[in-house]
Amino acid sequence: MVNQQFTFAVHILTALAFAEETMDSQHLAASVNTNPVVIRRLLLGLRRAHLVETYTGKHGGTKLSKRPAQISLLEVYDAVQPRPVIAINERKALKQCRVSCNMREIMSGVAAGAEDAVRQHLRGITLQQLLRKVRRAA
Amino acid sequence: MVNQQFTFAVHILTALAFAEETMDSQHLAASVNTNPVVIRRLLLGLRRAHLVETYTGKHGGTKLSKRPAQISLLEVYDAVQPRPVIAINERKALKQCRVSCNMREIMSGVAAGAEDAVRQHLRGITLQQLLRKVRRAA
DNA sequence: CTAAGTGTAACGAACACAATTACAGATTAG
DNA sequence: CTAATCTGTAATTGTGTTCGTTACACTTAG
Numbered sequence: 019m020v021n022q023q024f025t026f027a028v029h030i031l032t033a034l035a036f037a038e039e040t041m042d043s044q045h046l047a048a049s050v051n052t053n054p055v056v057i058r059r060l061l062l063g064l065r066r067a068h069l070v071e072t073y074t075g076k077h078g079g080t081k082l083s084k085r086p087a088q089i090s091l092l093e094v095y096d097a098v099q100p101r102p103v104i105a106i107n108e109r110k111a112l113k114q115c116r117v118s119c120n121m122r123e124i125m126s127g128v129a130a131g132a133e134d135a136v137r138q139h140l141r142g143i144t145l146q147q148l149l150r151k152v153r154r155a156a
Numbered sequence: 157m158v159n160q161q162f163t164f165a166v167h168i169l170t171a172l173a174f175a176e177e178t179m180d181s182q183h184l185a186a187s188v189n190t191n192p193v194v195i196r197r198l199l200l201g202l203r204r205a206h207l208v209e210t211y212t213g214k215h216g217g218t219k220l221s222k223r224p225a226q227i228s229l230l231e232v233y234d235a236v237q238p239r240p241v242i243a244i245n246e247r248k249a250l251k252q253c254r255v256s257c258n259m260r261e262i263m264s265g266v267a268a269g270a271e272d273a274v275r276q277h278l279r280g281i282t283l284q285q286l287l288r289k290v291r292r293a294a
Numbered sequence: 295c296t297a298a299g300t301g302t303a304a305c306g307a308a309c310a311c312a313a314t315t316a317c318a319g320a321t322t323a324g
Numbered sequence: 325c326t327a328a329t330c331t332g333t334a335a336t337t338g339t340g341t342t343c344g345t346t347a348c349a350c351t352t353a354g
Contacts (some may be wrong), residue, residue: 151262
């Protein structure tokens, strides 16, 4: 199974931006087509990152805590803490092999660069831009 | 468990570049610290991508089919066909929700951009560069 | 008080990945 | 020719990840 948390999180935030009012996890779950608990688990991370505010009790729910133009997808990415883009081999090296002994550090550099490339890309996209696409669409 | 095929593949190719002669899956497996069959499965993809040549029979094994300077990590990445960097939500949308109906296309764009960013990064790294790092190291 | 929310733990099912076993086929040495 | 040593590949298993689901305590509005 592929990790869809980032996609789910972006969907949630876009829905909140579009609604312009608080939504409960039931409705958010319907939009994403998943379970309310899955939504609430994601909201935990988004709340920690100060992207949303949640309210308990009757008429509770969630709303954005910043304007869509102030939220970049990089913040969302960091909030959900996805697995690294490139996984490095963590097992121990074969001592008598020079390649084996150096691969971990070498691949760490490659992986860090890849991670950075993704982050730079996401940094340039705001929730506002996605919202506009929804509004422009049919 | 994280998909390490790309890392394994880079390791294999670096080892072959370093050895400058054919190696069998037994030795490659020892360097990566895994099973020979895992190596042979990966070699299948690398062979399809014309990065290595394999020989069956006694004294068989694998060697690079290009010079290290001619092999970029992007070719390796494509050869192993890893999962996409960002997984999009494939389940069907909620018809009465405009956000839900447009998220798939919107996220496809975001995911494609992220994928492209990673590919650009990998395109700039050659096996020769990694090989030099191994040689420079202690 | 009651209804309608969230927060969170616990468990299960489906899936992905790697490890492993097994064996057929290819090639070389003798 | 035969034995030894490789690869190619299918099948199975073990383990971890992810998501879905149920359950229930807690919170708040009315």
